[in-house]
Amino acid sequence: MRDQSAAGTLSRAGDLFQLLRDGKARTRAELASTTGLARSTVASRIDALISSGFVGAAGEAASSGGRPPSRFAFNPSARIAMAVDVGAMHVVVALTDLNGTVLSEERGDLEVAAGPDVVLDWVIDSGSRQIRQIGRPASSLTGIGIGLPGPVEHSTGRPVNPPIMPGWDGFDVPARVQSTFDVPVLVDNDVNIMALGEQATFWPGDDNLLFVKVATGIGAGIISSSRLQRGAVGTAGDLGHVRVPRGEGVVCRCGNIGCLEALASGPAIAKSLSEIGLPTAGREDLLEHVRHGRIQAIQALRQAGRDVGDVLATCVNLLNPSVIVIGGSLSHLGEHLMAGVREVVYHRSLPLATSSLRIAPSMAGDQAGVLGASRMVIEHVLSPANIEAAVAPNGEN
């Protein structure tokens, strides 16, 4: 095992580890039988995984006589991950174990518009503080996942022309964070992160999931064949500027006519309600209107749902997901938006594609971002190649 540089396809301790990630305890003999590897080989790899901490002893197995064989299992407490969810008006920093279970969390009322220095300094301070508070050494941090409220070039972690993030365009987010924490830092846009969090936590059996955020903007995170799909230049899922039938004559801030966002986003609904004599400054006003049963507000949410549904009907025909999850601030205002989405999707999509389709509200809610950021970084650090590198003896790598 000299050169590990291209060992991804052939890594061995890393591959053995993937078998154990389901949490089931196994003996060396079971691992040898499942993998076809010699018992001596399995033994040495398990030893390496145990010294790294990623695998631990997990009680004794039943034996047909003599000393019972030891069983081994994935140890999710071996390391901690930092998960960061940056929204337009808030930042959440959490620490999780390697199963994505949140160990600690802090929320700050920062605006992303304050710029990357202010926001990332707070992230670094909060992360350092929480690591001390839970009593773990800094060396136990294995990676950091960050979600940002705008387009991000995932391969470099730099925002690309983010509309609501002055000062962030092209900023090297990983480098800034790595000046304090020398670990992998992965960055993606908030909707992709939320899709990952929702799928990993609540829909692990669904390999084809569409997460749609309906809030100030409208966008989607696409999981196809169990993988987050970012597209050729990372813009996949940008549904806000798809034209909808009702959009005739409505000008969008992007300059086009009839975009979904110009009709069904929070600001669009607030504007249309204010124009018909129901003053609506933001989400709280809208919630008040709905609580008081004001029919125009309920109709506006229902119609926004229909507009979103019109675009999603096309997405269903194109992608054939088994689940559509609707999240974002507008999804929490009762059933009216969801009802409009369901009405149009079940009317307009192919019968075969909707026969087993579920359309559900986000269950992760405010936690979706943090859960997804944690998931993104855990999948990276626990990949076969990275585990292989992590357990390789010092100096051999």
Place this chain on the structure above:
Amino acid sequence: MRDQSAAGTLSRAGDLFQLLRDGKARTRAELASTTGLARSTVASRIDALISSGFVGAAGEAASSGGRPPSRFAFNPSARIAMAVDVGAMHVVVALTDLNGTVLSEERGDLEVAAGPDVVLDWVIDSGSRQIRQIGRPASSLTGIGIGLPGPVEHSTGRPVNPPIMPGWDGFDVPARVQSTFDVPVLVDNDVNIMALGEQATFWPGDDNLLFVKVATGIGAGIISSSRLQRGAVGTAGDLGHVRVPRGEGVVCRCGNIGCLEALASGPAIAKSLSEIGLPTAGREDLLEHVRHGRIQAIQALRQAGRDVGDVLATCVNLLNPSVIVIGGSLSHLGEHLMAGVREVVYHRSLPLATSSLRIAPSMAGDQAGVLGASRMVIEHVLSPANIEAAVAPNGEN
């Protein structure tokens, strides 16, 4: 190497083989250095791959003195694959090598409506005949890929409610073909197959490609992250029944209003031209009209392109492909359809998503089906797990 049942993640000769599939010749030392495997291990695996024929000696490498080390490379002639393209009115059976190069081909004017017995008997006869003609033993056949003009459950190879294929619903296509050829038989719908063929042959560097067929029906094959995406129940890419803005009041054969197919398919264009006094019975008439520069026909194709483009604009925002390939019989009638597609996609899609987007006519043309069927089965038989099984010593597997 006892139990190979779950060896996929840990297979070794199979993984080594993947490195060689690029066609580049390598020495044992180069393979050992790239993979981190011991030279003795590499040597025994290369021996197994050589006895199976999948790898062959490929000339001598330069040496710093002494006997030059041998170099090894993938041998695409090791086996042959059978590729079958069943259309509404034709069947093509081809033999290819393991690079997908066509060695032999036969076309039959059969109608798919003749039913699976007639069609598959002809496929079996033609395949057997061609194997004899090229002088290869029957044992060199490694697998069969089949494309059908309707929905197929890929996991079982059975058509699912195919509208133009009486007698095929639920028919066990693989079992019927395997009664003569005892090899893996993979079946998929024609549009998915064409997407594979086009991508593998002409766009190998593009991991996000959308292939759109515009003919009697309209559908798409989606390749995202280098993988064909079939969706949760296999209906992904079914664009024919997406609603388009111009569709107001137009009833589709599916019962819905304003579907793309009701406006932009071959029959829809023929009907609209006939209604305005330009009798059009089929594709040949349409071609005649275009050749004679009849303005209504040119306008109709251009408008059909705009309608297709309207749906594709949404697909571009959703999937962010780097290439859209337009195929099918209507794509070969000059530039009018393509011009309409480009006009609307570049107008309606996100600037970032279209900045590097190419919209190109199918280059594989009539060959797309056969090239894709070959590619589908080659990817299967040359996967790490299947190569591992193929090179395992007799009786151990």
